[in-house]
Each structure stands twice: as structure tokens, then as C-alpha cells.
Amino acid sequence: MxxxxxxxxxxxxxxxxxxxxxxxxxxxxxxKPQCVIDTFVEYYQQRNSAVHRGAHSLAVEATDAFENGRIAVAGLVGGDAEQVCWTKNATEALNIVALGIDRASHGFGGEAAERFALSPADSIVITEMEHHANLVPWQQLAASTGAQLRWLPVTDAGELDLSRLTDIVDETTKVLAFTHVSNVLGTVNPVQRLVARAREVGAYVVLDACQSVPHMPVDFTDLDVDFAAFSAHKALGPTGLGVLWGRPGLLDALPPVLTGGSMITSVSMEESGFMPAPQRFEAGTQPVAEVAAFATAVGYLAEVGxxxxxxxxxxxxxxxxxxxxxxxxxxxxxxxxxxxxxxxxxxxxxxxxxxxxxxxxxxxxxxxxxxxxxxxxxxxxxxxxxxxxxxxxxxxxxxxxxxxxxxxxxxxxxxxxxxx
The missing domain is CATH 3.90.1150.10 (Aspartate Aminotransferase, domain 1)
Incomplete structure (x- = not known):
């Protein structure tokens, strides 16, 4: 085959x-397979329009393509379409989580502050094998909040050294962020064991799935993670498109960090209200052609298996x-x-x-x-x-x-x- x-x-x-x-x-x-390329071109030839706000036929067709892409991705990684938020790339998706926690830590939103706020008494845990996209944002969050940044080391075999897992991920840990698969070593990490420890201490789990979603079956709901990020371009799709996946209650509580049009409920000269996820994190004009093409890529991956x-x-x-x-x-x-x-x-x-x-x-x-x-x-x-x-x-x-x-x-x- x-x-x-x-x-x-x-x-x-x-x-x-x-x-x-x-x-x-x-x-x-x-x-990219030809079918993905064709979908991208066909969108601009036949359906190009702004999504959500238009009442004319092209706008309806574009919105359908946009939202059907969300449904396709949810089918690929588990959960519901409302858990799929479009971003520019996985790096932006991971930054949205880290910066959202940072905003909560500095008093933005009552519920958000209660759920996500970090202090110098807390710790964030990553691993020594992280891509910079899942390392630098947490360094910045630690610097901003005073939280301690810790990491799980790597063995000579290129696997995570979990011999001190219970010491490193302890009762102070509020975030455990790690890669599902190393982009350098190809190592598939033991997600279940890491998540189990996070649950024991009440930490949120953030999964970098850039190197796993394109290459193996992945179900974020079954893995029991809180947030996950991956990109379309590594999975047969176009560049300029990423996915932030999250638990519904957590996504709705996380403060948005990109604000403007398309993500608000009401705006006055004094204040604004924000929509629930996924639109909460999708300010501005959206990459509709990229989403349509990625939906075709997802279908291709599903057909191959x-x-x-x-x-x-x-x-x-x-x-x-x-x-x-x-x-x-x-x-x-x-x-x-x-x-x-x-x-x-x-x-x-x-x-x-x-x-x-x-x-x-x-x-x-x-x-x-x-x-x-x-x-x-x-x-x-x-x-x-x-x-x-x-x-x-x-x-x-x-x-x-x-x-x-x-x-x-x-x-x-x-x-x-x-x-x-």
C-alpha cells in the first residue's frame, strides 16, 4: 500500500x-498529497469568503468548510469540535496556554485567577527533551510569576528518566508540560504514567503532540490531558495552521491573549465580553483555505490508517x-x-x-x-x-x-x- x-x-x-x-x-x-493541494486551490477558485458573519451563499459555504474542518480534526484526535481552536501554529497554541495562565496569575478574571494563578510557591515541570516551543513559554511564565521551573532529565538511551518523578512533580506543581514524541530522538514518551502523576498532585497537563498526531493513533480524551497542541503542516496539511485542543471547561476559563474582532460577545467603550471556546481564541480573519485543505489531509490519514x-x-x-x-x-x-x-x-x-x-x-x-x-x-x-x-x-x-x-x-x- x-x-x-x-x-x-x-x-x-x-x-x-x-x-x-x-x-x-x-x-x-x-x-502534501495532490488532493490537499487541490482542495486549497479549489477553495480560492470557488468558495473564498469571510466566515461566520456573511449571509450570502459564498460566506455560508466558506463557514461550512471552516467548521467541517474542526469536526474532522476532532475525529482525528478525540473530543468534540468545540475543543478544537485554530491557531497559526503549534507554537502559538502553546503560548496561548502559557500566556493565558500568566494573565490569570496577574489577576485577570475571577474564575481564571482561581483556577490558573501561579505564585512563587508553585512549580512548572517540563522535560530536557522539549522543543523550544514547549520550553521557552514556560521559562517566561516562571520568570513572570516567580514559579520554579523544573525538568525531567533524559537518559543515555534517549528516554525520560522517571526515577525521581515523584520528587520533581510534587504538590507544588501546577503545570506539567511535555512532548508526546521527541522531535530529535523519535522517542515516544509514557503519557499515561506522567498524566497519572499529574493527577495525583492536581497539576494541569499540556501535551506537545506535533510529532505524534501525524504518525500514530492519538486520542487526547483517552490520554486524559488538559491541553494539547499540534500543527497541520507536519500532518500533510498546509503551513500557517495549528491546533489548540483543550478541555471545554478549561478553555472557557482560560483568559484570551489575542483579542479583537470575531471573539467578542459585546463591546462598549469601557469593556468587552469574550465568547466561549473555540472562538474565544480565534481573533481576526481566519485561515479558511488552510482549514479546508487540512480537513482533506485528515481524511487522507484516516484512509491510510x-x-x-x-x-x-x-x-x-x-x-x-x-x-x-x-x-x-x-x-x-x-x-x-x-x-x-x-x-x-x-x-x-x-x-x-x-x-x-x-x-x-x-x-x-x-x-x-x-x-x-x-x-x-x-x-x-x-x-x-x-x-x-x-x-x-x-x-x-x-x-x-x-x-x-x-x-x-x-x-x-x-x-x-x-x-x-
Whole structure:
């Protein structure tokens, strides 16, 4: 099945110089099937209009497409459509939660202050493997409120070290924010165990699901999280669109941080009232074409099957890991048992950017740098790494071409087999 899917993605027919493209950078952004591209174009050709406020036919059709996208996403990740709030990206979604808590901590809204307020007596817990999008907002919240910022460390195997979980997540903890899947290591974290501890101490759980929703079955309701964030562009959808998912009561209590049109109930010259979620967090003109296209992407993923995608990627990860193990001078970062098809590594004697450029010359697209996870790279003693990340359109031939090119990197740069 997966071999025939490649034909749905027109960009995979591209050539890099004289080489066919092997795209192994889906952890950064996924490619788009033709049906998603067609939906995006068709919206502007036939249905383009502002949503919610218009009474004419185009406005009704645009609103239907917009709200049907919400329904589609709810079907993908669990819960009701009212729990799906559109944002520009997952980074904005996570900031909305952190900044909303910050506003509550500084006295905005009676119920919000009671439910969310933080003080210097409280703590926020994250992990050492977080993407900066789920780290920097919590640093800023801690600095603003005086709350203590703590983190769960990472083992040599690239898994969370939970040996001190009960000490780090304690009765002072008000927020536990962590990634479902590491964007560097591919590690799938034990959500149930972490949520269980949060429930014991009454902490809110914020889940970064950017690297899990596109690659495996995910149900936020079953996972029992309070807030979750992910982006469309990593899940076959367009850029410029993210999702904030939350529990209904919590979303309605969380203070909005983006205000203006489309999210108010009434406005006077002295004060304004805000709508309940999801419109509460959707100020201004909305990305309707992006939502319509993402709904098509969600349907595509459902048709293929997320469990099948997860199994397919694990097979590709095994090919990558076994192949890299045969190449001298390469260290894989982490070796988690439960993972998606993402592998990051360090090439002895060759900078990650040089590795990436050489692979690109052979038609292999990978990611290089710190992948917005500098603390995790410091944990493994490197400033940068090269990352190959697979998706449903990749196959064993992509892996073979990658491994063949990777084996040539150190000889190409004149690095001796025994070391730099």
C-alpha cells in the first residue's frame, strides 16, 4: 500500500541535480498529497469568503468548510469540535496556554485567577527533551510569576528518566508540560504514567503532540490531558495552521491573549465580553483555505490508517538504525525502544551542516542543526546533529539511498576511518 502512495505526492518526482529526491525531513514539515493541494486551490477558485458573519451563499459555504474542518480534526484526535481552536501554529497554541495562565496569575478574571494563578510557591515541570516551543513559554511564565521551573532529565538511551518523578512533580506543581514524541530522538514518551502523576498532585497537563498526531493513533480524551497542541503542516496539511485542543471547561476559563474582532460577545467603550471556546481564541480573519485543505489531509490519514503508518515508520527506523550501525564513526543520539521513524546522529569529524550538504548533493534531504532543542543536544554533548525523519511516503529505497550517501561522508571530507 505505501509504495503506491508516493504517486499522490507530486513533489517526490523532483530531482536534485541528477539524483532523484529522497525526502527524509518530514519531522520539519511533511509533503502534501495532490488532493490537499487541490482542495486549497479549489477553495480560492470557488468558495473564498469571510466566515461566520456573511449571509450570502459564498460566506455560508466558506463557514461550512471552516467548521467541517474542526469536526474532522476532532475525529482525528478525540473530543468534540468545540475543543478544537485554530491557531497559526503549534507554537502559538502553546503560548496561548502559557500566556493565558500568566494573565490569570496577574489577576485577570475571577474564575481564571482561581483556577490558573501561579505564585512563587508553585512549580512548572517540563522535560530536557522539549522543543523550544514547549520550553521557552514556560521559562517566561516562571520568570513572570516567580514559579520554579523544573525538568525531567533524559537518559543515555534517549528516554525520560522517571526515577525521581515523584520528587520533581510534587504538590507544588501546577503545570506539567511535555512532548508526546521527541522531535530529535523519535522517542515516544509514557503519557499515561506522567498524566497519572499529574493527577495525583492536581497539576494541569499540556501535551506537545506535533510529532505524534501525524504518525500514530492519538486520542487526547483517552490520554486524559488538559491541553494539547499540534500543527497541520507536519500532518500533510498546509503551513500557517495549528491546533489548540483543550478541555471545554478549561478553555472557557482560560483568559484570551489575542483579542479583537470575531471573539467578542459585546463591546462598549469601557469593556468587552469574550465568547466561549473555540472562538474565544480565534481573533481576526481566519485561515479558511488552510482549514479546508487540512480537513482533506485528515481524511487522507484516516484512509491510510494511523496504526499502519506507525508500523510502517518503525520498520523504516529499523532499517536506518541497522544501516547506520554498520558505518564507522557515527553515533546515534538515543536508542529508545518505542519510537517513530526519526533518527538523529553525529558524524565524527564532520559538522552536521557539511553532512547535510553532502547528502543533498546526492538527492537526500535531511535536517541539520539543533532542531530547536538545544538543551537536549547539550545533554548528548553536541551542538548540532543530522536528523533523518520518515513518513508514510518513504520506502526502503529512500533508506538505502540515504545509507549509501551517509557512508561516503567521512571519506569525502578526508576523515580517517579510525577517527578525525
Amino acid at each position: 505505501f509504495s503506491r502512495l508516493r504517486g499522490d505526492f507530486p513533489i517526490l518526482d523532483a530531482r536534485i541535480g541528477k539524483s532523484p529526491l529522497s525526502y527524509l525531513d518530514s519531522g520539519a514539515t511533511s509533503q 494511523l496504526e499502519e503508518i506507525f508500523d510502517h515508520e518503525r520498520q523504516l527506523a529499523r532499517i536506518l538504525l541497522d544501516g547506520i550501525a554498520e558505518i564507522p564513526g557515527i553515533r546515534v543520539l538515543g536508542d529508545a525502544e518505542t519510537r517513530i521513524g526519526t533518527v538523529a546522529f553525529d558524524v565524527d569529524g564532520v559538522h552536521a551542516h557539511d553532512v547535510g550538504q553532502y547528502l543533498d548533493s546526492q538527492g537526500v534531504a535531511v535536517r541539520v542543526g539543533h532542531h530547536c532543542a538545544q538543551p537536549l543536544h547539550r545533554r548528548f554533548g553536541v551542538t548540532a546533529s543530522t536528523r533523518a525523519s520518515t513518513y508514510l511516503y518513504n520506502n526502503a529505497e529512500d533508506c538505502r539511498r540515504f545509507l549509501s550517501a551517509l557512508a561516503e561522508v567521512r571519506p569525502f571530507f578526508g576523515v580517517a576511518a579510525e577517527g578525525a
